[in-house]
Amino acid sequence: MILNSLLVLMGLGFTAATILAVASKILHVKEDPRIAQVEDVLPGVNCGGCGYAGCNGAANAVVEGKSGANVCVIGGIETAQAVGAVMGLEVLDMELELAFRDCTGGQRAEELFNYEGAGNCRAQALLYGGAKTCPEGCLGLGTCEAVCPFDAIHMGPEGLPVVDPLACRACRKCVEACPRGVLSIVSMSAKLLHLEEVNDCLAPCQQKCPANINIPRYIEAAKNGDYAGAVNIIRERNPLLLVCGRVCPRPCELDCRRTHVDEAVGINMIKRFVADWEMNNNLRLHIPCAKETGRKIAVIGGGPAGLSCANFLRRLGHSPTIIEAMPELGGQLRYGIPEYRLPKKDLAWEIQGILDLGIDVRLNQKLGTNFTINDLEEEGFEAFFMGIGAWASGTMRIDGEKAQGVISGTEFLTGIGLGQPPNIGDNVIVVGGGNTAIDAARTSIRLGCDVTLLYRRTRAEMPANIEEIEGAADEGVKFIFLSAPTKVIMDDKGKATHLECISMELGEPDDSGRRRPVPIEGTEERYPADTIISAIGQKPQLSCFYTEGEEQCNIDFTRWRTIDAHPQTLQTSIPMVFAGGDAVSGPDSVISAVGAGRIAARSIHYLLTIGKIPLADNTLRRLIPYTLFKDVDGCKNKTRTPMPHNCSGDDRISTFKEIEGCLTEEELQHETSRCLRCGLICYDRDIPLENVFTNRVGEKVE
Amino acid sequence: MKEYFLLFISAIFVNNIVLAQYLGNCPFIGTSKKISVAIGMGSAVVFVATMSASITWAVQEYLLDPMGLQYLQTLTFILVIASLVQFVEMFLKKAVPPLYKSLGIFLPLITTNCAVMGIAIICQREEFSFIKTVAFSFACGMGFMLALIVLSAIRERIEVSRTPKSMKGTPIALIMAGLMSLAFFAFKGMI
Amino acid sequence: MSKLWKEFSKGLWKDLPPFKVVLGLCPVLAVTKTADNGFGMGLAVIFVLTMSNVLVSIFRKIIPPKVRIACFIVIAASLVVSVELLMQAFAYPLYQQLGIFVPLIVVNCIILGRAEAFASKNPILLSAVDGLGMGIGFTISLTLLGGIRELFGYGTLFGTRIMPEHYKPFSFMVEAPGAFVCLGLMLSAMNIFTSWQARRKGQAVLDNPGHECRSCGICSR
Numbered sequence A: 001m002i003l004n005s006l007l008v009l010m011g012l013g014f015t016a017a018t019i020l021a022v023a024s025k026i027l028h029v030k031e032d033p034r035i036a037q038v039e040d041v042l043p044g045v046n047c048g049g050c051g052y053a054g055c056n057g058a059a060n061a062v063v064e065g066k067s068g069a070n071v072c073v074i075g076g077i078e079t080a081q082a083v084g085a086v087m088g089l090e091v092l093d094m095e096l097e098l099a100f101r102d103c104t105g106g107q108r109a110e111e112l113f114n115y116e117g118a119g120n121c122r123a124q125a126l127l128y129g130g131a132k133t134c135p136e137g138c139l140g141l142g143t144c145e146a147v148c149p150f151d152a153i154h155m156g157p158e159g160l161p162v163v164d165p166l167a168c169r170a171c172r173k174c175v176e177a178c179p180r181g182v183l184s185i186v187s188m189s190a191k192l193l194h195l196e197e198v199n200d201c202l203a204p205c206q207q208k209c210p211a212n213i214n215i216p217r218y219i220e221a222a223k224n225g226d227y228a229g230a231v232n233i234i235r236e237r238n239p240l241l242l243v244c245g246r247v248c249p250r251p252c253e254l255d256c257r258r259t260h261v262d263e264a265v266g267i268n269m270i271k272r273f274v275a276d277w278e279m280n281n282n283l284r285l286h287i288p289c290a291k292e293t294g295r296k297i298a299v300i301g302g303g304p305a306g307l308s309c310a311n312f313l314r315r316l317g318h319s320p321t322i323i324e325a326m327p328e329l330g331g332q333l334r335y336g337i338p339e340y341r342l343p344k345k346d347l348a349w350e351i352q353g354i355l356d357l358g359i360d361v362r363l364n365q366k367l368g369t370n371f372t373i374n375d376l377e378e379e380g381f382e383a384f385f386m387g388i389g390a391w392a393s394g395t396m397r398i399d400g401e402k403a404q405g406v407i408s409g410t411e412f413l414t415g416i417g418l419g420q421p422p423n424i425g426d427n428v429i430v431v432g433g434g435n436t437a438i439d440a441a442r443t444s445i446r447l448g449c450d451v452t453l454l455y456r457r458t459r460a461e462m463p464a465n466i467e468e469i470e471g472a473a474d475e476g477v478k479f480i481f482l483s484a485p486t487k488v489i490m491d492d493k494g495k496a497t498h499l500e501c502i503s504m505e506l507g508e509p510d511d512s513g514r515r516r517p518v519p520i521e522g523t524e525e526r527y528p529a530d531t532i533i534s535a536i537g538q539k540p541q542l543s544c545f546y547t548e549g550e551e552q553c554n555i556d557f558t559r560w561r562t563i564d565a566h567p568q569t570l571q572t573s574i575p576m577v578f579a580g581g582d583a584v585s586g587p588d589s590v591i592s593a594v595g596a597g598r599i600a601a602r603s604i605h606y607l608l609t610i611g612k613i614p615l616a617d618n619t620l621r622r623l624i625p626y627t628l629f630k631d632v633d634g635c636k637n638k639t640r641t642p643m644p645h646n647c648s649g650d651d652r653i654s655t656f657k658e659i660e661g662c663l664t665e666e667e668l669q670h671e672t673s674r675c676l677r678c679g680l681i682c683y684d685r686d687i688p689l690e691n692v693f694t695n696r697v698g699e700k701v702e
Numbered sequence B: 001m002k003e004y005f006l007l008f009i010s011a012i013f014v015n016n017i018v019l020a021q022y023l024g025n026c027p028f029i030g031t032s033k034k035i036s037v038a039i040g041m042g043s044a045v046v047f048v049a050t051m052s053a054s055i056t057w058a059v060q061e062y063l064l065d066p067m068g069l070q071y072l073q074t075l076t077f078i079l080v081i082a083s084l085v086q087f088v089e090m091f092l093k094k095a096v097p098p099l100y101k102s103l104g105i106f107l108p109l110i111t112t113n114c115a116v117m118g119i120a121i122i123c124q125r126e127e128f129s130f131i132k133t134v135a136f137s138f139a140c141g142m143g144f145m146l147a148l149i150v151l152s153a154i155r156e157r158i159e160v161s162r163t164p165k166s167m168k169g170t171p172i173a174l175i176m177a178g179l180m181s182l183a184f185f186a187f188k189g190m191i
Numbered sequence C: 001m002s003k004l005w006k007e008f009s010k011g012l013w014k015d016l017p018p019f020k021v022v023l024g025l026c027p028v029l030a031v032t033k034t035a036d037n038g039f040g041m042g043l044a045v046i047f048v049l050t051m052s053n054v055l056v057s058i059f060r061k062i063i064p065p066k067v068r069i070a071c072f073i074v075i076a077a078s079l080v081v082s083v084e085l086l087m088q089a090f091a092y093p094l095y096q097q098l099g100i101f102v103p104l105i106v107v108n109c110i111i112l113g114r115a116e117a118f119a120s121k122n123p124i125l126l127s128a129v130d131g132l133g134m135g136i137g138f139t140i141s142l143t144l145l146g147g148i149r150e151l152f153g154y155g156t157l158f159g160t161r162i163m164p165e166h167y168k169p170f171s172f173m174v175e176a177p178g179a180f181v182c183l184g185l186m187l188s189a190m191n192i193f194t195s196w197q198a199r200r201k202g203q204a205v206l207d208n209p210g211h212e213c214r215s216c217g218i219c220s221r
Helices: A002-026 A033-041 A054-063 A076-087 A121-125 A143-147 A173-177 A188-193 A204-208 A215-223 A227-235 A241-247 A267-280 A304-315 A344-355 A373-379 A409-417 A435-446 A466-475 A590-609 A649-654 A665-673 B002-014 B025-030 B035-067 B070-095 B097-110 B114-126 B130-159 B170-190 C002-014 C025-030 C035-059 C065-090 C092-101 C103-107 C109-119 C124-153 C176-201
Strands: A098-101 A153-155 A161-163 A183-186 A296-300 A319-323 A360-362 A383-386 A406-408 A427-431 A450-454 A478-480 A483-490 A496-509 A515-519 A525-528 A531-534 A577-579
Touching (some): A002 B035, A002 B070, A033 A054, A098 A161, A121 A143, A143 A173, A173 A183, A183 A188, A188 A304, A204 A215, A215 A227, A215 A665, A227 A241, A227 A267, A241 A267, A241 A590, A267 A665, A304 A319, A304 A344, A304 A383, A304 A590, A383 A590, A406 A409, A409 A531, A427 A435, A427 A525, A435 A450, A435 A466, A450 A483, A577 A590, B002 B130, B002 B170, B025 B170, B025 C025, B035 B070, B035 B097, B035 B114, B035 B130, B070 C065, B070 C103, B114 B130, B170 C176, C002 C124, C025 C124, C025 C176, C035 C065, C035 C092, C035 C103, C065 C092, C065 C109, C092 C103, C109 C124
Parallel strands (some): A296 A383, A319 A360, A383 A577, A406 A531, A427 A450, A427 A531
Antiparallel strands (some): A098 A183, A153 A161, A496 A515, A496 A525
């Protein structure tokens, strides 16, 4: 009996062991031993937070190189270091990722119907897509709070989830649970790289801003006294806040919802306040940068587009070098915009802050003259950004244009910027209606001249900012509308003495929608002029792209003689060359150039890191129709703070002192309180939501 | 034929291995958090339970019974099952890598799944013929898979519902299993 | 001494199976129709667990790591066979009551879990104490659960009538659904108690302490 059992057991055990031993030899599958090692150091909870099937799947992904050492979301830095040790990788600081809530509606959002079902957002979303009128907003039933395994999300007093940044481990559970896509996991880089999409919570001002600055959020931060927070929010989209706070034509204010109540919120004045607050206290707030990648990128042109592009590339971890043709950085900011609008010292302070991030600069280097793209490629630069601006002036195409005393607007302003004001005599005639013309006119006034501005259409058609035109009129610039130059009259030494002009009338509208001016025969008149400044249109100087002896150049141009670049990626016909700013769009605002700089930086970043530039179908391309209201009810009138002025009278017209001033803290409080904190369709009301009758429903935009 | 049909119904619904016979509860609670995982685990159990019941039937019939060593049942069965699982794991890894990818990670869990061993022992206690053993063990495995998939579907929904904090996770899963078990009680009248 | 006490007492409260460490659910659910059965099962588990811990600890240095799980299983299985034989000899009614669940002690995750997580790394005495503590904790839990189910399901406790005469037995409790629901409610009560205790001590409140089947460690191999 005992012998039997022993024999049977031993026999069975022996057979089993033999079969297994043989099988393990025959059926051996070569497997990377590191998979087991990596799996050993992972927590082994198989939570799936990393997106792979259990810890084994994660280990496989790490060994196959599909995932980095930081694959485990719950293990933290210790696990990452352990995995890194197995894989022989060095673990650098991981960029902090956090859940981020996009919607700002909450209890302000109107209800589409009265929902009384299960208290779960996903359940509610099954019913006509949810009970809120806004198609993208938070439903507020706290499903994210329920699924969060780290107790990091709580429904706040506004009916919106609030993420606790210390507890959040970016496990994506809430992102998966939310039926509205209100939550996302973002890092600092992801924020800088994000192109605004039609499903984002975008107030009209943010949609309209060419750089898509999150205006409602920074105004809210400023209102709460968190000026540093406001500065940081602006810097996510615009590194030139001191500059834009002064010279921005503020397209955002045109579509401000408050225009339907009283007047637009003074968005730019608020930006200027927080920017000035940083400068006047000499704070130089810390600007976070992603970890160094060591990729070299050449940014050609140190104007607003180039500065913005270099700034964002640096913050994404790359090493940009700005190459500038002029003796100092700033481009049109320094050589086009006069001192009284943008003091040079403020500009220098701002540029210094950007350069302090670790950006190299080469001055007095002109593309095509001192170097070529091929030279830079040989030096190790991997991508190129062309922010060369629009510095060539259009001609008046009239007799005597070559006469002494006829200069272009950019030439004139650049001379002033370089500190070499040209001798312009007493009588100055400026031809043109854009900002350059006004700048030239107002600068001439300050040089003590008698200035006349000639424009071929009427004041209503002038492309310059209204404030600028008013400012020029206040300072004594004489306007002659509906008049075009026909001939420059010279004396025998070839110096201009008079400008002959002809009166115009407005005819049929042309391509641009403006009525075409038509000359009236026999109305010629002569005006005395020592200097004639022609400021009629600027174009990029494209000659730098042609190498000597070759007819054709590799970069394509548009028929308006600007660089042809893809509108969403700003990639030119040479894949590694990107372009933005005035060089692509023709003369435009600073803020457009800043926006273009960021888009180009994004494209370059993706091209260098993942080899292609991802583009979402739902990228914001034009204003979202259902967010533009004709009336805004439930709001009380609050008068807009008038623009403060620093100087007036003689002081103003005889010196280059800055004219516009900064708000006081009380004025800032008033102005921020005027903001309606708009979302896509919700906004702050002064009366309770129940008392407002509304039938506004947004449409889902795919 | 009718006999086998009844055997199937009985094993899957009336005497469901998890919900009525209390077998295989650890993996039932442990691997029912996601439907995809539940399907993988369920199929692995069906596969291994059928194979192990057939082999242990042979061991019992041709080795233990003739030698009068029935008291070694437990020891031999677990030995056979453990080796079998290991062998199957190696075999799948080599021969059918896609199947290994979907089932492989669950196989080591099965050694300690009392459903597999329980099914083998029940077959012996009921003194089934070989064909019946295969049919019964397959049906029991299916019953396990059914219960597992249903519970995982319920748990996926429950995860996003408001549950009292103390009930989150295992407690509510157990209560759900209890309610499922109650529902399966209704099948009692079928046979 | 304090170390011994620490290892012993953790099975009684800190890692109390199956409440703090959800392991070995099948016998917990199946044999707790009455307090008697629960207690009997608990005793069998104490025996197997302590002995297997001791044996594993003795052989821990000569067992090759690659086949250690198989060895643990063989050790446990031999012990279970002896328990089976002992029970057949001295407690046959109980053996019949527990039925298939006696052989199934082999695959109870507690046995393998403790062998893998503790006994294979610790000296004999500590392992024995660990097994004993865990086993006693398991017995207490089984008896408690069995007692509750018996009390409501039959109106008795250890076979003696407790509930008043006119109490109608709530037979749901002794059926399978009752087992699941009862265990679920007890786990949740345990959670409430733990978080209350933690809050009183001013510690961070964990959502679900230990309620993952991560503690046996077998599946992560």
